[in-house]
Amino acid sequence: ISSVKKGGGKMIPGEKIFKLYDTYGFPIDFARDIAMDAGLRIDEDSFHAAMEAQRNRSKAVTMKGEAAVAIEAFGKGIIGIGKSEFVGYETLQVHTFIKGILSAETLQKGEEGDIILDKTPFYGESGGQSGDTGIIKSAGALLNVLDTKKTASDHLLHHIKFEKGTIKTGEEVACSVDEETRKSTMRNHTATHLLHKALKMVLGDHVKQSGSVVDPERLRFDFTHFTAVQPDEVRKIEDIVNEKILGDLLVRTDIMGVDEAVKTGAVALFDEKYGETVRVVSAGDFSKELCGGTHCKATGEIGPFVIVSEGSVASGIRRVEALTGKNALDYFRQKKAEIEGIKGSLKTENPSGKIEKMINEMKGMEKEIQRLKTGSAKDTISDALNEAFDLGGIKLVTLRQDGLNPNELRLLADNVRDRLGSGIIVLTSVTDGQAAIVGAVTKDLIDKYHAGDIVKNISKTAGGKGGGKPDMAQGGTRDIEKLNTALASVYDIVKNSAIS
Known part of the structure; x- marks a missing residue:
């Protein structure tokens, strides 16, 4: 700000603001308010241009590290194969045919490879949500789908391992997504939306999503906030999320234009690039976000929700990790078992009181030892x-x-x-x-x-x-x-x- 004013300008270069965001997680909303207070404006066009360049670099790395590995290894491009039609929002099973095999013309037992299907119920890893797993069967073959990834070119690659038989391009197959794994992922993804809104309610509207990971085991959510989340705030956030889960709110998905979606109050990531139409996921009247992931039909399907950790990952960026459903139940059981073990070792039904007494006694003994x-x-x-x-x-x-x-x-x-x-x-x-x-x-x-x-x-x-x-x-x-x-x-x- 001082350098711009010294030069007699009124516009802060967007590249400078992007550097603050990229290095320290400093939100552009904050920067905009500070600039306005100083009588200046931010060149937001150049900011978003820098953001787009960063996104493209990231996608290029992802492409090289994942899908492009298969392409380079076998000298085959996937662009000419054509994209899969994703039907996994509506069904977990589908009959389809193989459009392309990236590793070879045919695959045999024990081999791994990547295939592209005409239609697929398998969700490809994207938007922080992990890819689906499951099985693919043909008349004479059985394949385990180990992972599904979405490439920078929007192709869905199914990484498979052969259990028996052989397959070839054009062969008809029956696909089945692992239902338990998908549902666990859906619980965590829907819970992420509830968590996002609860964070805003407890910590303030300055909270913005900075990244997330959603898989069958847990959810991880990064957000902008400049101080540690206090234990009482964590409890309030957990209470809000669990209250909305118990409320069994209807989770609805609407497809509309991106401008219309934003006008309805849907939360969008300002650094994310959206198409002409978007999926808007709403949990009752509580939360509404632009999201291409898979979700529960109602919040009651999430089950118990518990935050297991909160900490800093960068300047101005906090991270929450949480569990839902059976994983949350297993967590509670583990903690209960630990407490029962402590009670047994201390031979008391009031372990916290016994431990406090032991600590006080230990401090007294340490003073006596030091004195001696x-x-x-x-x-x-x-x-x-x-x-x-x-x-x-x-x-x-x-x-x-x-x-x-x-x-x-x-x-x-x-x-x-x-x-x-x-x-x-x-x-x-x-x-x-x-x-x-x-x-x-x-x-x-x-x-x-x-x-x-x-x-x-x-x-x-x-x-x-x-x-x-x-x-x-x-x-x-x-x-x-x-x-x-x-x-x-x-x-x-x-x-x-x-x-x-």
Whole structure:
């Protein structure tokens, strides 16, 4: 904004806004509002041109990575074969014939390949929804459909594996989609629409879909939002979705022009390219979206809905993963089994109360262990004080107590300093082959001695490194033999560290 104003312009380049969207997920709606507040406009034509170029690059990669692999491998194009008529919205079974085999003229038992059908009930992976699986039969062959993909040229490729027999182009076949898998996918897809609307209701209208994955196992939904979704917000979203599921809302699909669809309030993805006519999927009066996927006939078919995770995937982009139907039920059963296991291990019907009590007891024991380890409960400090060096009228207390971590060693130094009153302290501890060194100087002596210099010199002599503030410093070494040498010379090292 500042650079545009400085140049006397009124238009923000669309490419700049697209870079913000592509890199950080920053919505164009937000950018438009900010620009208007600054008295500027966004070149939305160039923004959408950049978006279209990105989409084409993405499609090219997808084509090369999926459908084009088969084309390049066998030197055959699919454009001349012709497209399949998709009848999977109305039926899961159909009699048809094979229009093309991409891998060879014929396929035999045990081989995998890609075929194109004249008509197909198999949904091809697109719009975030996974492809259908199932079986294809002919008079003498049985094929397993492992996956179905929609190419950039809108061809539906059926990736199949032969179980028996052979097939050839032009042969009549009977197709059957795996009904359980399709229905599980439909439950997750319809639930995604309910989730999208619930997110807007709870978090705000700024929520925009940034991506989704819908398969038989779960649903994943990415959306624009700039803070973590709080636990109480997650519960509200779950409650809204489950309320609409229990309401058994009719799910209706209407086909209309894209402009007409948007006028009716249907939610469209602004970065998605639509044809002249679109499918508008409505769940009662609750949600309405442009969508080419497959859906339940009523929301009651979804079954239980539960959000299992929420987190950040990019700046300004959050991700929700959820389960529906039997998968949600299995999730609840798993959690119940875990709780029952915990109750059994703790021998209580109130595991949360028992765990809270155990945590409090553990904290108390940790404090007691720390108290014991730092020597405040025994004569360690008294012995060290009695054996202190006399450094020209200044007490130099040294103590080695192994098994302490650096934090515990600092606490021990505080305890020694409290009882010493005035003087210099050098403490060491060896744990797992690593030595920690802590030095302390009481405040009345920091004009004569610097704890950082003392620890630095001791650590250097011991083959390590160290340093710190005038009154407290820390160092360390892995060479325990050199540490012993340094401790034997600690009097001279401290004496030579005096501030001149």
